[in-house]
Amino acid sequence: MLTHLDWFDAVAILTARQQAGFLEAGLVSENSFVAPNMLAHPAAKPSAERERSGGVIVARQVTQKRLDHALDALARARAEGIHTQVDIFGLGPLTRRLTRQAAKLGLSEVVDWKGYDSNAKASFGTASFTLMSSRYEGHPVALLEAMSAGCIPIVYDIEFGPSDVVTDGVDGFLVPPGDIEGMAEALIKLHGMTNRQRARMRKAAIRRSRDFSPANVTKVWGEQLAKAQKRKTTLRARKLDAELIAVSLTAQGLHLRLKVTSEMGGDMRDVMLGWIGRGRDAYGRVPAQAKKTRGGLVIEGTVTAAELKAIEGNSALDLYAFVRGSATWGRTRIASSGVQMPKARDGLLPYTTAAGNLSVRREA
Numbered sequence: 001m002l003t004h005l006d007w008f009d010a011v012a013i014l015t016a017r018q019q020a021g022f023l024e025a026g027l028v029s030e031n032s033f034v035a036p037n038m039l040a041h042p043a044a045k046p047s048a049e050r051e052r053s054g055g056v057i058v059a060r061q062v063t064q065k066r067l068d069h070a071l072d073a074l075a076r077a078r079a080e081g082i083h084t085q086v087d088i089f090g091l092g093p094l095t096r097r098l099t100r101q102a103a104k105l106g107l108s109e110v111v112d113w114k115g116y117d118s119n120a121k122a123s124f125g126t127a128s129f130t131l132m133s134s135r136y137e138g139h140p141v142a143l144l145e146a147m148s149a150g151c152i153p154i155v156y157d158i159e160f161g162p163s164d165v166v167t168d169g170v171d172g173f174l175v176p177p178g179d180i181e182g183m184a185e186a187l188i189k190l191h192g193m194t195n196r197q198r199a200r201m202r203k204a205a206i207r208r209s210r211d212f213s214p215a216n217v218t219k220v221w222g223e224q225l226a227k228a229q230k231r232k233t234t235l236r237a238r239k240l241d242a243e244l245i246a247v248s249l250t251a252q253g254l255h256l257r258l259k260v261t262s263e264m265g266g267d268m269r270d271v272m273l274g275w276i277g278r279g280r281d282a283y284g285r286v287p288a289q290a291k292k293t294r295g296g297l298v299i300e301g302t303v304t305a306a307e308l309k310a311i312e313g314n315s316a317l318d319l320y321a322f323v324r325g326s327a328t329w330g331r332t333r334i335a336s337s338g339v340q341m342p343k344a345r346d347g348l349l350p351y352t353t354a355a356g357n358l359s360v361r362r363e364a
Contacts (some may be wrong), residue, residue, distance in 0.1 A: 044125030
């Protein structure tokens, strides 16, 4: 699906940061739009009064959620005299390991392991704060649920989601990813606020959560689908051939010069170089420069060193040429037989496959 996103009338992406990543990788264009998760039902009716040191975490106890960081942050805050009481809802393969860690950190009387509870989100209505220490997220509904109940989030600014929802210091706290000390400091800061300051932040969190109401998100879908219908075209595949003229491997990356012929005529709006991992484990595209010559179209571009890092282990990247027009689309492997390949650099080696096409692999 990712290698054919051009063919879709519209591509919905959960967050603005995700969309920026897709655009930077050349995977989507004007056919993409941001459509966040909606908060179908607020978590609970916010309680006007709540214990400032009371917290709650609702998360599966798996590696992705990185609850060991949350426990470490609680322990560091406790060492500074912040005596919190935190309820943790959820189960998972790491439950035993996490309970042992909590005991080792002296948190046995601080953390209450609640296990699975189908109504766990109701606890956001009475808790003062929640911690989210995940490695990554899509667009976490649990974050919206917490904010809808006035539960102040202290979250890692991970990819993706939190920074599209939380404004640091206004309706929650954003902490650099993996910064346990930073999470502890945010907890200490929250604890030191006056009741009025915390109340202001809770109200701001509730207001922000309403931006993700069914009415607001559905409106986005309606507007974007109408735009997609208006610009709708049927992309037709056209025959495309690419022949390698020259290749070099430098500290900047893999630089390619190709001769391209196609049935697309002059309808060539975007010209790109792309790659697909041999095990379908990597994909991306970069813009290329196109120049018309007597011999046809010559395109030139560089797959950067950072992008070549997608090659792991015994995998390889197969190189392609992409051309997209207003109503046409073409993609082809790059024929490289007879072209001298550069020497390996930084463990990477361009080579011609048995089928006569250009690929890059890690040097054996």
